[in-house]
Amino acid sequence: MSAKVILRKGQGREFKSGGLWIYDNEIDRVEGGFENGDIVELHDFDDFFLGYGFINENSKIRVRMMSRKKENLVTDELIETRVRNAWEYRKAVMADYCDEYLKGDDALTRLSCRLIFGEADFLPGITIDKFSDVLVIESLALGTDRMKDKILDACKRVLLEDGVKIRGIYERSDAKVRELEGLERTKGFIGESFDTKVLIEENGVKYYVDVENGQKTGFFLDQKFNRQSIRGLCKGKRVLDCFTHTGSFALNAAAGGAASVLGVDASDLGCEQARENAALNGLENIASFECADVFELLPDLEKKGEKFDVVILDPPAFTKSRASIKKATTGYKEINLRGMRLVKNGGYLATCSCSHFMDEELFLKTIADAARDAHKRLRQVEFRQQAADHPILWGGAASYYLKFVIFQVCDEM
Helix, strand or coil: CCCEEEECCCCCHHHHCCCCEEEHHHEEEEECCCCCCCEEEEECCCCCEEEEEEECCCCCEEEEEEECCCCCCCCHHHHHHHHHHHHHHHHHHCHHHHHHHCCCCCHHHHCCEEEEEHHHHCCCCEEEEEECCEEEEEECCHHHHHCHHHHHHHHHHHHHCCCCCCCEEEEEECCHHHHHHCCCCEEEECCCCCCCEEEEEECCEEEEEECCCCCCCCCCHHHHHHHHHCHHHHCCCEEEEECCCCCHHHHHHHHCCCCEEEEEECCHHHHHHHHHHHHHCCCCCCEEEEECCHHHHHHHHHHCCCCEEEEEECCCCCCCCHHHHHHHHHHHHHHHHHHHHCEEEEEEEEEEECCCCCCHHHHHHHHHHHHHHHCEEEEEEEEEECCCCCCCCCCCHHHCCCEEEEEEEEECC
C-alpha cells in the first residue's frame, strides 16, 4: 500500500480549486514509508481521499498530483491516456492553422507545437515540444522524471497512429530549478543521435531550431499567433524588435511587408541564428540584427533621435520568483518607457511578459506607469495570451504566464 499524506485542516486550497500542487507547509503528517518520487495517496484532515501524486521531500512543492479519482491509479495505461488526450487536443486547436499554413498529407508531421505542457496536461513537471519530427523534453520534477521514458514511448506510439514518425529525441533538462527537486541538470540524446539543427516552419516562415544550444528547448512556440498578429501593422514600416532571440518577431514583420527591421539581442549565438534564418527566407535585405544590451541600446537610440513605426518588446522573464518581483517590475517599466519614446506619434508598441509572477494586473499597471512617465497616451489594439497548444489550467496559476499587448502610442494632446 502506498504511503498516505494527510493535509492539515483547511489546507490544500489551490489543489481543491483545480491546481495540482501540495506545498510542504500544508501537510500535517505522512503515514507509511516511501522514497522520494514514489506515488502516495493524498487525504484531507478527516481522511477523505483526494487523489494520487508524487512525493518529494527535497521540494517545497511536496506532492505533485496525478489523479483525483480512486480508480485512476498511476499506471502505464493512465500515462498513455494523458498523452493521447494531449495530442488529440493539439490536433483540434491547431486544425485551422494546419489547413492554412501546413497544407498536405504530412501537415501533422511538419506541425511544431507544445505536445505536453506539464500540469496543464495532467503530467506535472514535464514539458515536451514537437519540432516537426523531433521531440525535445524538459523534465523538472522527480516523479515524472522517473517515468519520462514511458511518457516518451507513449508519445511515439500515439503520434505514429497519425503517421507521424519521430526520428529523434533530445533532452534539455538543464534548468537550475531541477536542483530544487534534488535532481542533477542534464542534456543529451535519448536514443539515436541526429542533427540537432532542426528545420521547422511557422506562419510560413522557416527557422533552424538549435535544440542542443538554444534557449530552453530551442524555440519559443508560445508566441506563434502573436507573431502572426503584428504582420499587418508592419507593412511598409520601420520596425525595431527587441530581445529578438533567433529573429522570430523580426522575420514575421519582414514577411508582413516591413520596409526595414532591426532585431536586437544580447546573445551572439541568437543574432547569428537570426541572420541565418533571415537568409533562409530571403529576408536578409529587410531584417538586420545587432548584438547589444537592450537596456543600453534603447537610451542610445533615443539620444540619436531615432524613431520607429513599430517597436516590439519580447523580453525574457525578469523574475522567476515572488521575491524578485519588485526588481522585475522596474525592468519592465524601463523597457516599456524607452520603447514608447522610440515610437513615432501614432505608431505601435507590441509588448509582453512571460513570467507568471508578473500577473496580468501588475503587468498592465506597469505599462500604464511607463506611459505616464513617458508622457504618452495608449490606445489598446489587442490583448493576447500564449498559443492554444500551451493551455491555461484554471486553478494552476503557473500555466498562465504569457501576456501580450499591442498599443497605438500617441503623443499627449
